[in-house]
Amino acid sequence: MHQFPKRSILSATLKIAVGMTSLMTIFSGIASERMEFTGKAAFEQRFFISDPINPVQPDSQASIYLEPEWYSSWNDGDNSLLFKPFVRVDERDHQRSHVDIRELLWMKVGYDWELRAGVSKVFWGQTESQHLVDVINQTDTIEALDGEDKLGQPMVNVSFIRDWGTTSIFLLPYFRERTWASLQGRLRPGPKLLADDPIFESDQEKHHIDYALRWSHTLGDWDVGLSYFDGTSREPYLEPELRDDEVVLRPLYLQMSQVGVDVLSVWESWLFKFEGIYRENSRENFFALTGGFEYTQVGVFDSAIDLGWLMEYQYDERDILATTPGQNDLMFGTRIAFNDIEGTEILVAYVQDLDNSDSFSGFIEASARINDRFKWSLDAWFFNSEEPQEILYSFRKDDFVQLALEYYF
Numbered sequence: 001m002h003q004f005p006k007r008s009i010l011s012a013t014l015k016i017a018v019g020m021t022s023l024m025t026i027f028s029g030i031a032s033e034r035m036e037f038t039g040k041a042a043f044e045q046r047f048f049i050s051d052p053i054n055p056v057q058p059d060s061q062a063s064i065y066l067e068p069e070w071y072s073s074w075n076d077g078d079n080s081l082l083f084k085p086f087v088r089v090d091e092r093d094h095q096r097s098h099v100d101i102r103e104l105l106w107m108k109v110g111y112d113w114e115l116r117a118g119v120s121k122v123f124w125g126q127t128e129s130q131h132l133v134d135v136i137n138q139t140d141t142i143e144a145l146d147g148e149d150k151l152g153q154p155m156v157n158v159s160f161i162r163d164w165g166t167t168s169i170f171l172l173p174y175f176r177e178r179t180w181a182s183l184q185g186r187l188r189p190g191p192k193l194l195a196d197d198p199i200f201e202s203d204q205e206k207h208h209i210d211y212a213l214r215w216s217h218t219l220g221d222w223d224v225g226l227s228y229f230d231g232t233s234r235e236p237y238l239e240p241e242l243r244d245d246e247v248v249l250r251p252l253y254l255q256m257s258q259v260g261v262d263v264l265s266v267w268e269s270w271l272f273k274f275e276g277i278y279r280e281n282s283r284e285n286f287f288a289l290t291g292g293f294e295y296t297q298v299g300v301f302d303s304a305i306d307l308g309w310l311m312e313y314q315y316d317e318r319d320i321l322a323t324t325p326g327q328n329d330l331m332f333g334t335r336i337a338f339n340d341i342e343g344t345e346i347l348v349a350y351v352q353d354l355d356n357s358d359s360f361s362g363f364i365e366a367s368a369r370i371n372d373r374f375k376w377s378l379d380a381w382f383f384n385s386e387e388p389q390e391i392l393y394s395f396r397k398d399d400f401v402q403l404a405l406e407y408y409f
Contacts, residue, residue: 033076039068042406048186049382049399057186063090067102080107088143093185095195096142102152114159119152122170124214124227126264126273127290129312129331129351130324133260133275135229136212138176145187145381145395146363151176165217172210175232178251189238189394190249198251199239200232201282208232208255223264230257233281235323256281269296273312288316290326294335308335310349325361325391328354344368359385359392375406 065088073080084103090096105118125131143149180195181188202208210231236251276289292312310333314326333349353359367377385392
C-alpha cells in the first residue's frame, strides 16, 4: 500500500498555514463590512488502464487537495480582497505535490471602472474543446489536460465600462512556467524533459513585463471579444538538445504577439461558438481557429432531462508542427443535464484527427451532489496515436479513470 510522502504533507501544510495566518492578520486590520470563508477539499484516485511506458510510473495514483477561499469587502462593496490558495499532495508524483496562490487580489470599483491588483485568474474564450485566445494565465498541466486549470498570474488590471463595451488593460510583471509531471508521474510529454531548465528568449526571463488588451461587448444575441497580447508565450516549445550523448527536451519560451477574437451567438436552442488567433514570434507566424455549435433538446422524452449536442472543428495552419493536438480535428460531444436535486451532469466528447484515423482522444466528465456538503465526480480520458511526431503519442498508454469525493465548506 502506497503512503503519502510525509515531508510533502508537512511542508504543504506549513506553507498554507502561514499564508492563512498572514491573510487573516491583514483582514483583521480592515474595517470589513462583509467577510466570507468558503472552499473545498477532495480526495482523488486515478486508475490507469494500461501499463506505463516507463516502469517507474504508477498504475494508480491517489492525491488530496485543499482550496479554501476568503473574501472581504468594505466601503459599501467598493473595495474587496480575495485570497484563494491551493495545495495538493500526491502519493507518487512529487511534482504534482505543490502549493499555489490561485488568487490574492485587491479590487476597487468605481462608477464606470474597476481596478484589480495582485494575483488573479482571467479567462477568455467561448469554445469547449480548446481555448485559443486564453493567454493570460499559465496552464497547470499537472492538474488536468483540458487547459481549464490555471496558475495564479501577478497582474494589474484596469477595466473601463462604457455603453459601447468594456475595455480591459493588463500589466503582467512576472511569468509563471508551465507545470509538468515528474519522471515518476503519468501524463508526461516524454521521459527526457528537463522541466527545471527552461530557455527564455527574453534576457529578463521570468521578469519580462507583458501586457494585454481586451474589448468585449454584447450586441443583441452576440457576445464579442477582441484581444491583443504581447509578451512571453505561455505555451512552450519543447526544444531538443544533446546532453551526455542523449537527446533531451527543454521548454523554450519565446516572445510573441497575438491577436484574438472570440464570439458567442445565441439563437433559440442553439449556441454558436468561435475562437480565432493570429500569432507571431521569432520562429513562425500562424493562424488557428476553433468553431462549432451546441444544440440543446429541453425535456427529452417528456422528462426533466436536457440533452445537448456539441460539434467543434479545430484548425492550426502549422499542421503536424503545431504545439497543440488540434491542427485539423473534429470534436463530437453530448451534454446530459438531469435537472434533479443532486444536479447530475454528464459530458462525453470524442476528438478525431482528420489527417490520421489512428489519432484520437476523448473524455467523460460526470458529477452529482451527495448532500449539501459532499459531491462525487468521475473523469476519464483516453488517447491513441501511432505517430511519434504527434503530441498524443506521449500519452498513448495513459488512459485513466479518476474518481473524486469533494467536500464543500
